[in-house]
Amino acid sequence: MTTRPAPPRSLPDLQTWLQQAVVGGGHSIGVAEINEQILPSATLTAAQCLAIYQRGYYARLLQCLEGQFRALRHALGDDLFRDFGVEYLRTYPSQSPTLSDLGARFSRWLSEHRPDLHAPEKEPWIDFMIDLARYEWAVYLFFDKPGHEGRPLATAQTPDAELVVQSTLELHRFAFPVAAYYHAVAAGESAPPIPAPQDSHLVIVRKHYQIGILQLTEPQHHFLSLMAQEVSVSDAIRALATDHGLTESDVRAAWSRWKGSWCESGLFGLHADRALSSAATRV
């Protein structure tokens, strides 16, 4: 027979105990132990008082997670989203002072805990959910990241040599058309179908605090990737032609079609501005 350890009394011990009781749901804590630490009220037992915090912990954080993954919640349905959410929060409890980081590891958790993890063949709908979580988190982060606002953007008339991709721009690849699903949910569609696999190339950009999502072809994605690596427009045209077996004049003609709408969407800043900004950062 083992001797029961003395109940925690110091402040560090009490806080560790209470946190485990709240986060763990109190499954391993007996009523006697709770009564040793917590007072009953006139109407509630000590365990019932503790249960107010236990109930609130997951419910409050799930509410935030739902706000960060609206499309994923729609795709999974409320019950499955909550089940996954609770398990995610158990695996990766928040370690940040801000709730803005709450969902940072959700797509990773989904990958690590996918229901078909050990199955020889993976189910496409699960791949879609993981992709959708990645997309949704990328957009969520984009909302609050340092942006290009207050600095000049290029126009269709800006000479090519002056163009650089603006500072708030990200290029992404997905195995599903996640953006179309996300925006169908945003538009209020009640039951957009889970899409079949299809390569999706996207650029996310922010202009005047508005997030824009542009669907790209693979060559367009390649072209912008080169420019994001500070390759000039003329060199990117040459590289694209070589890599895709096209003529430079074909690519130049395509670029002339892309440039106007991309400038309108705010994809480009000015080389001179970036040089100034970099110099200011160094100073």
Added chain:
Amino acid sequence: MRSERAQRWGQLHLVTTPDQRHAEVLAMPRLGLGLGLRHVHFDHILSRWPTEVEWFEVISENFMFSHGRQRHILRQVAERYPVVMHGVSLSIGSTAPLDQDYLRALKTLAEQLQPAWISDHLCWTGVLGTNTHDLLPLPLTEESLAHCAARVRDVQDMLGRPIVLENPSTYLGFTGSTLSEPEFLTALTDQTGCGLLLDVNNCYVTCFNHGLDPVQYLETFPMASVVQMHLAGHTHRGTHIVDTHDRAVVDAVWELFRIAWQRTGRASTLLEWDGNIPSFDACAAELHKARLYMHGEPDLNVIAAPGRVEPDQLSTPIGFLVPEVMSTTRTA
């Protein structure tokens, strides 16, 4: 006159003494009637610049790490209104080390916003690296008091200003507690010179949950250190009350406000509405009910009357802290 104990602390340990901090607290402005800044009201505020709200309180953590639209809007709001920074993650009572990165970010935001003051809660939010994002209760003991006082002094030294701490709503008490909350806060202000945010609704909620008399609570509360008050709605569950911030202020809390308004000498007063948030105009109308309760004698029968029992709701909602991103996203 501050206590001898406070003076000894000043002589022995601090560059800025509790007396000096208390003097800074006394010099804090009376801002009038304010409202918690919530993103559902951003468009209304930016298009109207309403005058019926005299100041705004912002949730520090919502803006400390924001570099997007929220921060952009806050800059504009702070140019036109006094603002106060109200935090939920300082975790002043935690036995985990103070988060220096958090404090640096808090200070940076304060330098940019120049808030009238910076507040948080008498609570802890986590240990062992976890943030529960809840305002967990402290055992009210001499050990907790010494621990909190040392951390308050450290935070004040780091920020270069007094901090303001709020009495939280609590749903449990500890067998080991030896002090009442007003006694604890009196000693804490005495030892640190910090200011206090008296949440009148939390006073009502906590007192109901622990079988205490809220009028007695206010009579023993260290009013000289109160620079701000909070008002909010709650949900009465019959056996306990949950601090839900999702409805109008109840009459009993208004009557307690009448007492507190007079005893604090017109402390800056703010309405929090965090769940089922109505229009800006509806919030402003609720806030302005305060004018009906600034004078006269409190109706003790209203304070003692049983509340109306409502369905269960979440305590201290945090869902409002997540910005609505989907609606600001467009495809091209």
